[in-house]
């Protein structure tokens with residue numbers, strides 16, 4: 001019997017482990033991993049053998065299968081992909097990308113002991129926020145700032161600190177749900193606050209807020225309707241009006257901006273998004289926003305506001321549970337530094353670079369891809385270049401679209417198209433497009449370079465895309 005003949009009965013773990021073929025796997029993956037994975041492989045062989053005595057593979061096939069499973073076992077499931085979905089800040093695809101030079105600082109603080117919470121002057125315990133607080137204050141005009149794990153945590157912490165066991169009025173038009181799991185009413189109750197719904201879904205008036213204020217009101221709050229817009233017969237009370245009403249009643253005004261930009265995006269030809277400094281100028285005592293949405297930094301929730309309120313928020317024991325680690329602080333610092341030079345921001349910050357790319361550049365990429373894709377897909381599909389609209393994503397400027405260019409792939413049937421989309425996802429560097437109107441679109445707004453994409457086209461599995 002040779003190693004390419006089918007086995008006659010399921011082999012033992014020891015027999016395989018002592019074979020020559022297994023020894024190179026042991027060298028590469030370690031005996032313990034090989035044994036563990038081999039046990040699972042042999043167990044499924046024995047099950048199959050019970051059902052069908054002719055089901056056994058050859059020794060060669062068994063070793064190949066073992067190697068494949070070991071590769072999967074050793075690999076990290078979180079990996080790089082190409083986001084050609086047309087959504088620049090895609091929450092499921094990891095939102096903002098950090099520029100390479102930011103990572104040097106992250107690596108430096110991650111691989112060394114640091115003064116994270118240590119004051120080098122006094123030799124006493126310090127505060128991790130001090131490393132970024134003044135930078136955030138300079139960029140936003142706020143008196144004080146603190147940082148937590150994400151904006152959901154920021155809202156939770158603010159409400160729990162300022163509103164616990166009290167009432168918080170919010171307009172019915174602003175009871176948002178973000179990404180399926182962040183909902184204002186639920187965050188409110190988990191923070192220990194009682195939500196008081198104000199006005200109607202489409203129209204809320206200042207009088208509605210006034211009527212909602214009671215002796216038990218903790219604060220007034222506005223929430224940026226990040227992922228929808230109410231149109232038609234509508235009325236919203238402006239942040240400055242709500243702020244004035246709050247202050248007349250000695251209450252703080254909290255504004256959850258969601259994305260919140262640090263700069264005026266219209267200067268870059270982009271749609272208008274409220275800036276953090278304008279929210280503070282309009283009278284907010286506390287503003288919350290994300291680090292990895294339009295800001296373009298690491299996942300974080302930034303809370304800015306008056307010295308007194310930020311101090312209360314930092315003193316909440318929950319802050320400890322929601323705090324950021326040193327790598328986030330390092331990345332956030334470097335990203336915020338880029339904002340001190342707004343003229344070169346679009347060059348250095350990937351999020352802004354993607355959002356402001358000229359159409360001609362996208363067209364060039366599309367033309368580079370057209371021939372290689374057409375010849376790879378040959379009879380399986382038609383490939384063309386189309387005009388599309390990209391979106392910013394992550395609840396930033398939900399209705400605004402950016403003119404863009406995409407590769408459009410038309411297959412012979414819906415199932416062939418789905419199979420094709422799956423084979424692009426199955427590439428060594430998975431490519432994620434979007435299906436629209438019976439076509440697969442690869443929006444080029446977030447593509448930096450076509451070579452990597454083209455070089456791997458020979459790995460496309462087209463076996464299920466034939467009809």
Ligand SMILES: *Cc1c(COP(=O)(O)O)cnc(C)c1O
Pocket residue numbers: 150151152153155176178182223224225226227256257258259290291300301394395
């Ligand atoms: C996105 C968003 C949040 C949640 O922020 P994460 O960074 O996803 O935790 C909260 N509020 C608003 C208005 C948002 O847009």
